[in-house]
Amino acid sequence: MEKLAAHCEVRLHEGPLPPTREALLRGVVGCTGILSLLSDRIDAEVMDAAGPQLKVISNFAVGYNNIDVMAARQRGIAVGNTPDVLTDATADIAVALALAVARRMKEAAHDARNGKWMTWEPLGWIGHDLHGKTVGIVGMGRIGTATAKRLHGGWQMSVLYTSRRAKPEVDRQLDAQLVTLDKLLEQADIVSLHVPLTEQTRHLIGANELELMKPSAILVNTSRGEIIDQEALTEALREKQIFGAGLDVTTPEPLPADHPLYDLPNCIILPHIGSATQRARNAMAERAAENILAGIEGKPLPWPVD
């Protein structure tokens, strides 16, 4: 805010919740730049409501599925995001979820709190080791690679991955192997999702894919909720078709408090906190502001979307 206010007039949507559609359409009228959150749908209607002077849309996130990039391109509006600075924070959450599910932390903490911790039980709350197992990274981009590095370096896990392109550097560093999604699902003990949400990746993991996974496998999602068919996942977890799931993202967000996934002991749900560290969020704010300022001045954005 300080950075922007020093250079331009700033119109701020106040309050803890996203603007309603009406408030958004009203609020952008006459703006040269829009700084959006991932909860704001910025489509052609919003761009046209803003007016022909709109030069830049800067998303306070690395993911930008909330923005109609094609519509922006057609109108000559630059679109920016905040890559790199949240990679470590998000990879940490992916690993934390994998560990928490593997070691049944939700059940164990709940039982401790609710008087079910009677003694040290030789057979109580038995989970799975991660050490020496196999991680399957679906989408070996920045966050996927950072997650794989943690699990390979820290837990000596073998790494399988899917990617649009081969990653010789990653293959060499992590002894990783590019495989098909089916092979990854069949062989991985942890399946961690890191693809952006597009028409091609929506419901990439559905009933058929969950069926391919081992009964002992864990699914981790720190990308976007819509990558998973959540109904199919709920069923698979209920039937113990897979061991568990750790979700930092859901459909919708927030996931309603009465959603059945919350009641499953083998499912941990976080409120989309992948990038929620002081360092990451401050750096995201800096990048989002710098993108806006560059766009308003008609300069190339420092962090344009692909």
Ligand code: DGY
């Ligand atoms: C992003 O930047 O896309 C993340 O989902 C925010 O945590």
